[in-house]
Amino acid sequence: MTILVTGADGYIGWPAALRIANRTDERVLLVDNFARREWVEEVGAVSATPVASIDERLAAAEETLGITNMSFAELDLTDRDAVDELLQVHEPETIVHAAAQPSAPYSQINGERANYTQHNNMQATRNLLWGLEENDMTDTHVIETTTTGVYGAPEFPIPEGGATMENQGERDDVPFPAMAGSWYHLTKSHDAANLRLANKQFDIPISDVRTAITYGTETEETREDDRLKTRFDFDYYFGTVTHRFCAQAVAGYPVTVYGKGEQRKPFVSLEDAVEGLAQLALGDADDRPDDLTVYNQVTRAISIVEIAETIAEVGSRHELDVDVEHFENPRDEDETHKMEIEYDRYDDLIGGQSQSFEEGVADIFETLTRYSDTIESHEDRFLPGVLSED
Template sequence: MSILVTGADGYLGWPTSIRIASRTNERVVLVDNFGRRDWVEEVGAVSATPVADIDTRLDAAEEALGLTNLSFVEGDLTDRAFVNELLQVHEPHTIVHAAAQPSAPYSQINGERANYTQENNMAATRNLVWGLHEHDLSDTHFIETTTTGVYGAPEFPIPEGGATMENGGERDEVPFPAMAGSWYHLSKSHDAANLRLANKQFGIPVSDVRTAIVYGAETDETARDDRLATRFDFDYYFGVVAHRFAAQAVAGYPITVYGRGEQRKPFVALEDAVEGLAQLALGDPDDRPDDVTVYNQVTRAISIVEIGTTIADVAGEFDLGTEVEHFENPREEDETHQMEIENDRYADLIGGQSVSFEDGIRNVLETLVENADTIRAHEDRFLPGVLEDRLADEAN
């Protein structure tokens, strides 16, 4: 028996893998097909922090952290034959499923990427749950990172679980409606529905971890050795808004906020995201859910303009002169939407937020300053067109 972590070469999957391995003597099996590396290269971007190859990472985990219980298997989870062999050989009692094409902007590029995103993400999840059923492993705890993006931007508080519907005087709890705003987010809505069906039909215990926007450059473990660093994307397609704003500050540009920027988005620090997944993976088997348990993996909602002003303030500590500038919003969105999202279950799981947004940004800027040459060499990957147009006008 073992613990299986899919997407283990990724931004969230790698630090989660070594956090879990550092707290157990069980075999932790890492699975990946290195897709994230390929997708980022495809859009002409690069990780700000050098990302070691998997063999170097495993060597560093043993040398720096003393971990001898990690194994790696390369393979594609959309291949049913591979998944069947993986489950037969390793018989996991827990799966942390972090493998997916995770970028909403990438899924919106064209129909080919939209199809790839949905086919890749949903096929991998279906193959895993059907494989568990067909190999008599239906008591395996299935932990999947979906996304808070499945909720969209409703005008009412988002529950941590289902929603209550009333019709004709009768009330019942139903799954939250899929209000996703991208082909990627909708793939995760479909995943959530498929997991509910897998629980109902096969009895697989499911923890649906709805991950917010994750920011941060390192965890306690990855900070121990440069070879253990997780990737840090800062481009438009794979870098989250906080990372892109930080890259603008390091490259000497203003922080670009579209419109008023008062709309709030859910965030969680990398450290707090990793801790929650580790807690679920290593929990008492007697406490694992019988049904589907939803966790809103978020520690706070932050407005876009507050993200920008916080980064600008912290940037001053690094002698980076930048400030927030507002530009006309090319998107159709509510610039004042005040998201409210419940997170009591997740907060209890991790014991409360451990990293403040300011401290997380401080660590991000520290990391990016050390890799400033890489940031500047790829500034065309994160500067919005509206800023490029203004700079061109000023130069003429």
Template structure:
């Protein structure tokens, strides 16, 4: 048996590869082209945690966890010839597809990056799905991390996948309409539609794992050795709001809440996200649904202001004087939107939540205090234009500098990772 995991160099991909390899004797083959490292460098930032090379990571996995079933292949999934060779050589029984350009703000910078994001993400997924059909591998379980961002922010509770539509007295179950708010999130909406079509046409078993904003710096496996650490981005483009707020706290800045900040966003810990993907990947072929199934990979929705206040409270444990500051919101949005999202299917999968938000913040701050110099050296990357003139003594930033290319960092999600 072989499990292929794409995006194996990424934030979620790498710890998922370790978790899967630690729980099976099957071969686990990681795939990546290191583009995420290039994208972050391009925007002038870096991972707070040092990232080892694949060779160093594999060696550490053998030494620390006795994992001899984990290997790595470098390649670009947008190259169909590479994907064809990959499938021919390894004939995977399961594919865990976490590879993508995952940043909404990055995709919004300009048309070039919007085009790149959509080509990169959609082409990779299409190549894999069509590759399974063309290489007679349609029994392969295809698992992809999409995003809860495909749902947008409707006023009604978000279902786990589809919805029921009524018209003229008749009703039917239909896919949830794509309400994504960025060029990145739309790639995942298109991926969801393409996976549904691939299941209908090719009968490929599909698990569409719609991953929420993910927080945390480590899992049980990555914490065992510094060489096994996953990346941690804290900049405006690739650092999700929780991580950016934690980094701001480390550097002595306030957490920057837009408007009231009462709008709720879906969150999940890295530990819980990894566990869900591992359980799907290792599910018994005779017991898993031979169908197209959507999972809302989220444990609960948290408001931006609650998140900021939690970081401030936990910061006291690390002698951090964290203030919560509210800024004029440059976006047109409901600052009190109370998101509700169903997750029964996902919670049945993992059984119970393994790390709540407070524990996750403690985990993040404990890690980041060790890398304070890296964070402060890149503090201008937190939120360009908002914190540039902030006085650490407590003077307020000039509110005329709040808008940055019309987008807000709260929209960034690190769901899948670079292919």
């Protein structure tokens, strides 16, 4: 049996691959084209944590964790012929598809980046799905990390997957409408629709894992060796809000809340995100899905102001003097929207949240204070509008 993990050099993909390989004797094949490293360099940013080469990572996994069942293939998933060859040679029974250009702000820079993001993300997923169909591998379980961003920001509680529609006295369950708010998020809305179509037309078993905003620096495996650390982006384009705020605090820079900051968004810790993917990838053969299941990969919803205040409080324990300042919001969003989202199915999958948000922030500070020089030398990347011309 082979488990294929795409985007395996990425923030979630790398620790997920480690978790999966550490819990099984089956072969785990990692696939990536290192594009994330190039995108971050393109905007003049850098990971706060040093990111080892893939060879160093694999060596550390074997030396530190005794993992000998991981291998790596450098491959661009938008190349259909390359994907066909990959599937034909390795015949994976499970695919954890975590490869994507994941930044909404990056996709919004200009038309070139919007086009690139949509082509890159959707072409990769289509190639995998059609590759399975055309190579007679439709029993392969496809687990894709989409995003809770596909739901947009509705005023009603968000279900875990579909919705119930009623018209003229008749009711039916339908896919949740694509209400994404960026060119990136819309790629995942299209992916969700294509996953559903592939399940209906090809009978491919699908787990659509709608990942919330993820925070954290470590998992159980990455703590064991610095060479195993995953990346930590903190710039405006690739740093999520919690990561950017924590990096600002470490650099002595004001925590920049855009607008009122009262909007509440879904979050999940890196540890809990990785655990869910591992549970799905390593489930018993008898438990493998034969349909499409949606998981809201969420453990709680948090307001932006609460994030900033928590970071200020936890930062003080690390002898950091954290100021919270409000700036004009460059994004078109409701600054008071209180998102409600259901996540019972995902909560049951991982057995409940393993780490509170406060503990996660403390964990981030524990790591970032070691790399304060890197953060301080790139503090101009906290705000939008600064791009590399190279």
